[in-house]
Amino acid sequence: MxxxxxxxxxxxxxxxxxxxxxxxxxxxxxxxxxxxxxxxxxxxxxxxxxxxxxxxxxxxxxxxxxxxxxxxxxxxxxxxxxxxxxxxxxxxxxxxxxxxxxxxxxxxxxxxxxxxxxxxxxxxxxxxxxxxxxxxxxxxxxxxxxxxxxxxxxxxxxxxxxxxxxxxxxxxxxxxxxxSDVSQPAAALQSGTGVAPQDPELRFSDNPLWQKFADTCVSCGACSVCCPTCYCFDVREYPALDGGGVRIREWDNCLFATHGEVAGANFRPTRLDRLRYRFLHKYCGFTPLQGITSCVGCGRCKAVCPVGIDLRELFCAAGGEMSS
Ligand code: SF4
Ligand code: SF4
Structure with a gap:
């Protein structure tokens, strides 16, 4: 190159x-x-x-x-x-x-x-x-x-x-x-404090931090909206009175209570369920399929969260690894 x-x-x-x-x-x-x-x-x-x-x-x-x-x-x-x-x-x-x-x-x-x-x-x-x-x-x-x-x-x-x-x-x-001007080398590409759970099967199920986060999460969904890899969507149809209509696709959000609703039941009725679902999808759901996590460490979810929920706290407490 x-x-x-x-x-x-x-x-x-x-x-x-x-x-x-x-x-x-x-x-x-x-x-x-x-x-x-x-x-x-x-x-x-x-x-x-x-x-x-x-x-x-x-x-x-x-x-x-x-x-x-x-x-x-x-x-x-x-x-x-x-x-x-x-x-x-x-x-x-x-x-x-x-x-x-x-x-x-x-x-x-x-x-x-x-x-x-x-x-x-x-x-x-x-x-x-x-x-x-x-x-x-x-x-x-x-x-x-x-x-x-x-x-x-x-x-x-x-x-x-x-x-x-x-x-x-x-x-x-x-x-x-x-x-190329070798007298002006590019600054080395820098990384943040990389963090990842050590065990891809980790489920964090009994970690008290989940409840701590759920107690403060307001289900605003900002963390998902701002995430570069969150892609949940919903498909809806809007019929018109004249028999025509349109089908649209729009962003959905797994932090919203409606996201887990199916036929009157809700698979993730609590904020704890929904927080865990999102974070585990990032770190434990996609990884076994593709060999990579679906978090790229951009930091947006922490930056926008109105109550300061930080994934890194959870990973460190659950045996995650931080590099510097
Ligand atoms: S830090 Fe990870 S989970 Fe948070 S917004 Fe960025 S990619 Fe998404
Ligand atoms: S941005 Fe924070 S408060 Fe809002 S849904 Fe995400 S974790 Fe909960």
Missing amino acids: EKSFLEATRLNGFLEKLRLFGALHGPTVTDAGVTTFAPVTDPAQLLTDYRRTQIPPKKYLLPFREQLLSYRDGRYAEPAEAPPAIVLFALHPCDLAGIAYLDRVFLGDNTDPGYAARRARLTLVGISCEPDDFCFCSAPDAAANCDAFLATTKNGYLFSALTARGEEIAAAAADLLSA
């Missing part, structure tokens, strides 16, 4: 080159002070040294609400509009790992056509980051799942092309890239 160098003063020019591949989106801040991935019309809007966005990039692949089909007179039609081409710029390694996880779920044996169509139109450009106290990713892999990656150096960025599309970006920006 050949690297080249992009001086910081040329970043705006590089962003213009990225626009050749689709509408440019990246981390910005709203008037309300919320960091969010959004369209970038002016490079001054872009945050390159942000910590985390509130909502992860999953919103580009799994929209909060989407129409799957409409029906009328015994026939149905799927939306004909193709998804737009988007370049998602300045993704951190944890968010790239989150997208890699969603790819496993939605591009696996039963490919989700909507996800696949959006994913094919998404160009991913990663950037190195600096962890804060909320981060607990471990061993971030910059090369994972992006088309190109920028590793920050003192005066600019080391650019790596990682896919054919990344090579196209390199070709388009050739006049801005110079031979």
